[in-house]
Amino acid sequence: MNWKTDILLIGQDKIESHILQVSSIDKEYAGNYTCQVEWKPDYEPLQQHYLVTVLIPPMVRAVESLIQAEEGDDVEMACVTQGEPRPRVSWIHREGPLSPSSVITGAHLSIRGVSRRDGGTYICIADNGAGEPGQDRIQLQVQYPPVVSVPEPVVVKGSAGSLGSARAAVISCLVSGIPIPQVTWYRSGMLLDGLYSTTSNSTHFSILINEVGTQDLGNYTCIAQNNQGRAEASIQLSGRPSDVRILSGEGSVSSTQFNLSWTVSSFAPVTDSHIEARKADFYNAAWKHYRFQHPARYEYFNRDSQYSFPLTDLSPDTRYQVRIKCLNQFGESEYSPIHIFRTLKQNYLYDSSGLSGQGQKWWLRSGGETALGSWWFFSIFMILSLI
Known part of the structure; x- marks a missing residue:
């Protein structure tokens, strides 16, 4: 038995038990191999043919690693590939999808009329199933005028x-x-x-x-x-005022009045605050305007100052919207976010004098005057009448 081939075998090749063994194979070993067995002198030898294909992992190299273009130019990118079998080539734009005007022809990628969105890194990938895919990168730099915001x-x-x-x-x-x-x-x-x-x-x-x-x-x-x-x-x-915020709560302690408190940040002393209030549950209700003129300040002042102002002549048991903007010598602020509050159903007054052991008190205002004294007078009169 002997082996024939149409290529030159290197010295490391050897035959053991009718088996041809080849070490350190490379692409030069690809080709046709024939095993011959002579079994009778007068007969043609028996033959078995083999076709050997050597698989070579893909390799790829970009023709240009950096391409510069201006907006509107046509651009061509290309890669050179090697491998056995012949690699298949695909393209990826790392920053996003390929342009709709892109055309891929094997290892070539063309883009007609590039825009700034087409700039970035393009990856040429070669794959033939023999080992890991190979890849190389091309940087496309699309030049365009400045944009400022x-x-x-x-x-x-x-x-x-x-x-x-x-x-x-x-x-x-x-x-x-x-x-x-x-x-x-x-x-x-x-x-x-x-x-x-x-x-x-x-x-x-x-x-x-x-x-x-x-x-x-x-x-x-x-x-x-x-x-x-x-x-x-x-x-x-x-240097105009900013960050006007209303600090007051949502409830009032009066049926006709609301104590409005707010804070504002200002580079210079605030000179005026313009306050607007309107009924919240009335469609297209008109704003009522108030003006709070701040006292003049010539020395150091608190830039995050807090102020208060009473809103008067309000209706009982009514929801109101209120907003504020402030002014200084450099201009006016934006309006504060709208704040909503509700007046009381009846005109209760709140006493926080805190008499020892008695806590805080509420009493009813009647006809614009405090009714506490009248109530005590009426109680004493009723007791004396029963006696």
């Missing part, structure tokens, strides 16, 4: 102190664009180069003002530029 206007807040005293504020803008834009800050048209501390990463750019004074209030503009264009947005640093 800013949050709501910044209202300065802080602890107690005098007008213009120290407290910090952070002014930020959110910037996107490729290449990463250069950002500069302006206040009222003046370049703020080195005037304040700044922080930034690839998308967030901020100014830190450690000691806000009245000279720091105003309009700040964030300007972003790259080789694709320019964009800007503005944000207002304001």
Whole structure:
């Protein structure tokens, strides 16, 4: 018996008990093998044919690892693969689904008219069932002009102190664009180069003002530029009052009056509070307006001050809605959230004088005057009449 092959066998190959053993096989061993057995001199030998296929795990390599394009360009990406059998190729966009304009032809991926959403990492995957799939990555960088956005206007807040005293504020803008834009800050048209501390990463750019004074209030503009264009947005640093909150409960101790308490944060002393109240259960009821003029304050004041004001001429056993906004020299606040309260059915007064051993008292107001004395007079008169 002998073996024949159409390839050259290496010295490590050997035959044991009519079995051909091949060590350290590689792709050069793929081919046809024939086992021949000569059984009679005058007869053709018996033959058994074998086709050997060597499985080779897939390997893949990106033709370009970084591709740069502008919005609207057509883009071609390609990978080179190896393996036995021939690998199948698939594509993944790590940041999301492939663009609807994508066309896959084997190891080639084309995108017509790329947009900024198409940017990111593309993964070329090769798989042939022999071992783990191979993969390589291509970074697609789609260049586009800057886009700038800013949050709501910044209202300065802080602890107690005098007008213009120290407290910090952070002014930020959110910037996107490729290449990463250069950002500069302006206040009222003046370049703020080195005037304040700044922080930034690839998308967030901020100014830190450690000691806000009245000279720091105003309009700040964030300007972003790259080789694709320019964009800007503005944000207002304001000293107007903010965070107006009503502290009063939902119940009243009177049928015609409600003691309204509230707190407000303000950079400067609050000068006025505008109060609006209306009946809650009446459709389209008109607001009744009250004005509380705050006393002037020239020295240190509490920036989170608390105030109170009596709402009068209310109807008994009625639900009311009330809201407040406050003013200072820099402007007015937003209205507070609407607060709802209810007046009493009858006009009871509350005595918190707390006589020793007797606790707190309630008594009924009659005709606008306290009826306690009249009640005692009537009781004494009835006792004397019975005697």
